[in-house]
Structure formats: C-alpha cells, structure tokens
Amino acid sequence: MSGLPVLPAHRLEVTAPERRWLVEGLWSSEAVGIIGGEPKCCKSFLALQLATAVASGQPCLGRFAVKQPGRVLLYAAEDALHVVRDRLEGLCTGQDLSLAELDLWVITAPRLRLDLHDDRQQLTETVEELKPTLLILDPFVRLHRVDENVSAAVAPLLDFLRGIQRRSDCAIAVVHHSRKGGAVRAGQALRGSSEFHAWGDSNLYLRRHGGEKLSLSVEHRAQPGQQGIPLRLASDGGHAALVIADDDASAEPTAPTPSDRQRVLSALRDYGRPMNRAEIRQHCRMRTETLGRLLKGLADDGVILRQGKRWRIPPPADTGMPLPFPFPENP
Numbered sequence: 121m122s123g124l125p126v127l128p129a130h131r132l133e134v135t136a137p138e139r140r141w142l143v144e145g146l147w148s149s150e151a152v153g154i155i156g157g158e159p160k161c162c163k164s165f166l167a168l169q170l171a172t173a174v175a176s177g178q179p180c181l182g183r184f185a186v187k188q189p190g191r192v193l194l195y196a197a198e199d200a201l202h203v204v205r206d207r208l209e210g211l212c213t214g215q216d217l218s219l220a221e222l223d224l225w226v227i228t229a230p231r232l233r234l235d236l237h238d239d240r241q242q243l244t245e246t247v248e249e250l251k252p253t254l255l256i257l258d259p260f261v262r263l264h265r266v267d268e269n270v271s272a273a274v275a276p277l278l279d280f281l282r283g284i285q286r287r288s289d290c291a292i293a294v295v296h297h298s299r300k301g302g303a304v305r306a307g308q309a310l311r312g313s314s315e316f317h318a319w320g321d322s323n324l325y326l327r328r329h330g331g332e333k334l335s336l337s338v339e340h341r342a343q344p345g346q347q348g349i350p351l352r353l354a355s356d357g358g359h360a361a362l363v364i365a366d367d368d369a370s371a372e373p374t375a376p377t378p379s380d381r382q383r384v385l386s387a388l389r390d391y392g393r394p395m396n397r398a399e400i401r402q403h404c405r406m407r408t409e410t411l412g413r414l415l416k417g418l419a420d421d422g423v424i425l426r427q428g429k430r431w432r433i434p435p436p437a438d439t440g441m442p443l444p445f446p447f448p449e450n451p
Contacts, residue, residue: 141188146184152319153322166336168207171224174190174253175192189253234281274315296311307339324337325338380404380406396429
C-alpha cells in the first residue's frame with residue numbers, strides 16, 4: 121500500500137520487562153527527558169552521576185540499578201574540560217572505578233548549536249558513529265540562540281533530538297533550568313515553553329530546601345514516579361558526589377502538589393503581565409472547561425480580575441486603588 125507505514129496493533133513490538141528501564145526507576149529505556157532545577161541545585165552533578173552509572177553498570181546514587189549499561193556521550197557546554205575530568209575522576213574514585221576503563225566519551229567542540237544545520241549534522245554523525253546508549257547535553261540554554269519562551273522556536277530543536285533518539289535507539293538527557301521560586305509542579309516550573317515538560321519521557325527535578333538540603337523528584341510518561349527523595353552533596357577527600365540522605369531526619373518535606381486553583385494563580389503571578397486564556401491553559405496544561413470554571417470561580421471570589429480577554433491578579437487591597445473594571449458574569 122502507498123502512504124504511511126502501518127501495522128495491526130497486535131503485531132507491534134513487545135518490550136520485555138527487563139528492557140523497560142535504562143536505570144530502574146530513574147530513566148526509562150531509550151527515553152528522552154529533562155534534568156531540571158533552579159541554578160546551583162547540582163543538576164550537572166546528577167547528570168555526571170547518571171553518565172558514570174550507565175557507563176560502569178553501577179547503581180546510580182547507590183540505589184537505582186542500571187539495567188542497560190553501555191556507552192555514554194556527554195557534552196558539557198558550561199564547564200572547562202579539565203573540570204569535567206576532575207568531577208568524573210572524583211565520582212570514579214568514590215566508587216572504586218577507573219575512568220580510563222569507562223566507555224564514556226566527551227564532545228570537546230567549543231560550540232554546539234542545535235539551531236544550526238551544520239552543528240545538527242555533526243551531532244547526528246557523531247551519534248551514528250559512536251552509537252551511545254545515553255547522550256547527555258548540559259545545559260540546553262547553551263545549545264541554541266532561539267527564544268525559549270516561544271513554542272514554535274523550541275519545538276523543532278526538541279523534535280530533532282527525538283529524531284536522533286528514534287534513529288539511534290539511544291536515551292537522551294538534557295539539563296535545563298527552572299524558574300526561581302516556582303510554586304507549581306516541578307515540570308511546569310521549567311524555564312521557557314511548556315514544550316520542555318511535554319517532551320520528556322523521563323524527567324528528573326532537583327530542588328534546594330535551604331542550605332545543603334536537596335530533593336529529587338522523578339517523573340515518567342508511562343511509569344510511576346517518585347517524589348521528594350532527599351539528597352545531599354557529600355565530599356570525601358575533596359571528591360564530591362550526590363548521595364541519598366535517608367538518614368537525614370531533619371530534611372525538610374517537599375511542598376505538596378499545588379491544586380489547579382493554585383497553579384492558575386501561580387501562573388498569573390509568574391508571568392508578570394495579564395494573560396489570555398490560551399496562555400494560562402498552555403502554562404498550566406489543563407482542559408479548557410476546567411480552566412473556564414476556575415477563572416469564573418476566582419473572579420467571583422475577587423481573587424483575579426479580567427481586562428478584556430486577559431486576566432491578572434489585582435493590586436493589594438491596602439493600596440486603596442479602585443478596581444479598573446467590573447467582573448464579567450461569564451468569563
């Protein structure tokens with residue numbers, strides 16, 4: 121037949137249970153996804169520990185078993201190459217591993233831009249030649265010059281990476297920043313377009329809870345996730361590594377998942393200007409009917425104001441500023 125290739129559903133490939141994970145509970149097999157968090161939350165350390173775990177077959181963070189050890193390809197755009205080596209050497213020392221014996225490769229090019237054709241082609245050829253099990257790109261902001269807030273600009277770059285994953289059967293982890301102080305679900309706090317959150321099959325989110333306390337949340341498209349795994353950055357003989365802090369009774373609990381109402385209010389606060397319904401819906405990723413009901417309820421309670429086709433949080437009551445317009449009956 122002409123047209124697109126098709127198969128009856130019962131003839132689709134079946135994945136054996138032991139092949140469903142790259143790192144059990146942490147990263148799905150051949151998954152693309154984000155390692156996210158605010159600045160200085162040890163995202164790069166987590167990426168390097170994921171790299172050494174897959175390359176060595178040793179459990180990541182000492183707990184998450186590697187089900188498919190193999191070659192790792194890493195691009196660290198923000199750190200000097202000697203810093204990358206020092207960190208990897210430290211991680212290997214802490215696990216009695218030899219860096220020289222790991223199948224871990226580092227892209228040494230001074231620049232890699234996913235929005236440039238030649239750079240995309242070089243990355244594609246490198247992946248095809250080395251055939252890594254895992255590709256790590258750190259961080260996304262150094263891999264382009266597009267506006268991360270514009271879905272139409274971000275989507276083609278993520279689609280390109282998805283294409284590499286499908287052609288090469290490799291997992292891809294991209295380090296990406298979150299907004300500071302975002303009181304929303306971790307994935308929705310990722311900086312820029314909601315495309316980042318939607319793209320990931322497996323996503324890891326780090327948050328700092330004052331001082332040295334960190335927590336890790338794990339999210340999967342088709343598997344149960346985990347919330348609030350306590351971590352700390354431990355140093356032994358000058359070598360640093362993230363460790364699970366199960367014995368840390370003083371670890372602060374992670375914030376509960378915000379309600380839909382809180383997510384809408386947080387979106388309006390974070391955006392910095394009035395938002396229309398489509399912008400709020402994209403930011404909060406909720407159904408139109410649900411959003412309409414929430415907007416009406418918030419307006420009826422006097423919590424938000426409508427300005428034409430846009431919504432905003434009103435000024436504080438103690439400012440004495442009058443309301444600029446009445447609430448509509450049907451937002």
